[in-house]
Amino acid sequence: MEGDIAEMGKFIGVGLTAIGMGGAAIGVGNIAGNFLSGALRNPSAAAGQTAMLFIGIAFAEALGIFSFLVALLLMFAV
């Protein structure tokens, strides 16, 4: 019984951690959207900045992956 409660807490924790990935999703969408609006204003400058786009996406995405990792650790390793 006691173990089951601990189990339940763990699953709740995993679910809460998964919310963190939503933040990363917002961040990535923000970057891509701003890039697009900038690119539409000045299309000639857009091609040179795609590398920056991907770097920004990678940084934002990394944090989402961290939260995913914490979820996985909670789920399988704790």
Place this chain on the structure above:
Amino acid sequence: MAEPTANGVGMPQLDVTTFSNQIFWLIVTLAVLYYIMSRVALPRIASVLADRRGTITSDIAAAEEYKQKAREAEEAYTKALADARAEANRIIEAARAEMQAELDVQMEKADAEISAKAAESERRIRDIRDSAMDMVSEVSNDITVDILSAFDAKADKARVTSAVSERLKGGA
């Protein structure tokens, strides 16, 4: 949930016992891949790309040269064409002048002939008319003498002649 299996923990990624194995094989793999890429693949592709760039550059230069040649040939052609045209014009002009001269001479000759013939004709016409006039006066005299003799009038030949010629002159 978290009890480790005999091999480690729930997540295979956190199973430390396999780390040495993975790291060892990763280092081997990277070494082999680096060797293959840096010794074989990359120099080969770099040389192919350099060859292509060289070929393209020399081709462009050759094309430029050919273009220059073509332009020169076109200029020569245009010049030759202009020369030929000028020459043709000159020949035509000369032929025309020659023909004009010939024509003038012939025309002059023909004019001379025609005027000579016209003069001759005129002279003959005048002769004929003169002789006709003579004959008219003669015939008139004769007729007058005949008429007078028919009326039994004595006609003086000299008076008749002068009267007829006077009449003819007045009538003419």
Place this chain on the structure above:
Amino acid sequence: MKRPGQASVRNKGTETVASENTGFEIKPMEQFEVKALFGGDISWYTPTNVTLWMALTVLAASALMIFGARGRALVPSRAQSAAELTYGFVHNMVKDVAGHDAVRFFPHIFTLFMFVLFANLLGLIPFAFTTTSHIAVTAVLALTVFLSVTALGFILNGAKFLGLFWVSSAPLALRPVLALIELISYFARPISHSIRLAGAMMAGHAVAKVFAGFAGALGAAFFVPVLAVTALYALELLVAVIQAYVFTILTCVYLRDALHPSH
């Protein structure tokens, strides 16, 4: 969660998500297990599925770059074109992001790119083992980059390399604080660098496995998860390439910092 009746198989570091009595179990983490190819225990030199798939990675990369380009034709064939485009892509990335003097490290970066790219792509083959989904592998890659870039920075620039942490454009009072932040973010680089790759790979494969497991459980409606897995697979293909690109471009960014530490 482990109940007495549940079989605990040796060498299976996985847990079942659902209980067995429903007849429905998904083991999303099973695919990441390291197994010895010929049985037996795993020591540091044992040929495992890691060995197999890394060897296949080398083979695939070599197939593209050597056999694809073997014609050396002036007008390239399709495979040669692909090889040359890959070459040009990475070459331009190194030149644009890290600078012209970084081109001498091009073979290293290219090796890294090819390894990550083909490991990611080969991992998408069903029943394949994704070497880059393991934190041990990506950590070694990221640490190699981190250590060599740091060493390079100190060798080329000496103490001036520390200027990377001293933001001279900021107000003087803020500089120590910024230096601390810069220092922390500098040491966080290998962590995020490695976990990003491993996490992205692991996440995609685990999710695909979970969806595939639903197909078995749903019976007649099996085609819904199959469609979902198909869509996910396309996304994973994109992620595999983008992660390789991101891994490489971050390496280039770090390299630029080492070559030109002044802000």
